[in-house]
Amino acid sequence: MPLLKASPADQALLLDLQTLDTSVQQLAHRTRSLPEIAEIAAIDKQTQALRVRLTAEEGTFEDARRELTRIESDVEIVETRVKRDRDRLQTATSTKDIQALEGELAALANRQSDLDDIQLEVMDRVEQHGAVVSATQAEIDELAVRRAAAEASKEAGLVTIEGQRQHAIADRATLAAKVPADLLALYERQRDRYGVGASHLRAGVSSASGVALNGNDLAAVRAAAPDDVLLCPDSQAVLVRTAESGI
Incomplete structure (x- = not known):
């Protein structure tokens, strides 16, 4: 029956x-499966990994900069002592004092030479680590640009789909009224x-x-x-x- x-x-x-x-239903599914959604998720994952890497690289960079600051301080101390001893040498009259000052100036010259070599090496490391940090930051910036473009494309797609969905809903209401x-x-x-x-x-x-x-x-x-x-x-x-x- x-x-x-x-x-x-x-x-x-x-x-x-x-x-x-x-x-x-298909339009609703499309809003959840736009290719830009997966692209944005992938970009966010890449960005997060790069930020973790950047944090470590910045730490290494800052360590090198602190080391350079310490060495520059040591160089300044040595230069100050050299100037002081040279000034004293100009006014010294005692042979003993002159010999002592000349000996100290020789030791300071050796120390200054060693510090200069170390300073150059650390400056090189600072430059290298700085370049690494800059390169990683550039990658992050590039991903941010790509994400913004994908987000804009996604929003445009959602607007189009929503327009189609509302049109279908309106047609459905008109048709359902006839049943x-x-x-x-x-x-x-x-x-x-x-x-x-x-x-x-x-x-x-x-x-x-x-x-x-x-x-x-x-x-x-x-x-x-x-x-x-x-x-x-x-x-x-x-x-x-x-x-x-x-x-």
Whole structure:
């Protein structure tokens, strides 16, 4: 016994309604699967890894700079002592004092030479570490530019999709208003339960399930009146018969 009665034309409206509902679902899926979303996630992952690396590189760079500052301080101390001893040497009259000052100046000269070599080596390391930090920061900046472009593209895509979705929703509302209330309620109930509300029987195959009806089911369909509302035995969607149904 059929669930209810509805004209073949009214039943056929359900196929258009299902097409619109499927379109709305697909558009919702597109908003979650835009390629820019995955691109942004990948960029964020790369950026995070680079920031961790940058933190370590900046630490090494700062260590080298502190070492350079310490050496520069040592150089300044030695230069101050050299100047002091030279000034004293100019006024010294005692041979003992002169010998002591000359000995200290010789030692300071050796110390200054050693510090100069160390300073050059550390300055080189500071320059190298600074270049590494700058290169990593440049990578991060480049990713930020790429992310901004991807974000803008994503937003533009979402606006387009939302426009299409709203258009489909409006068309659906217009179409649903043409479907008899009891038939629409059945369609909505089956769609909520099973995911599909209407299935087109085409050449003996249900579009919702993609399965051909067996002999008994086809016999029952053939025996039904044109205005009988039937359900697909596999998908439980309203089974809509048309001239393409092959019955």
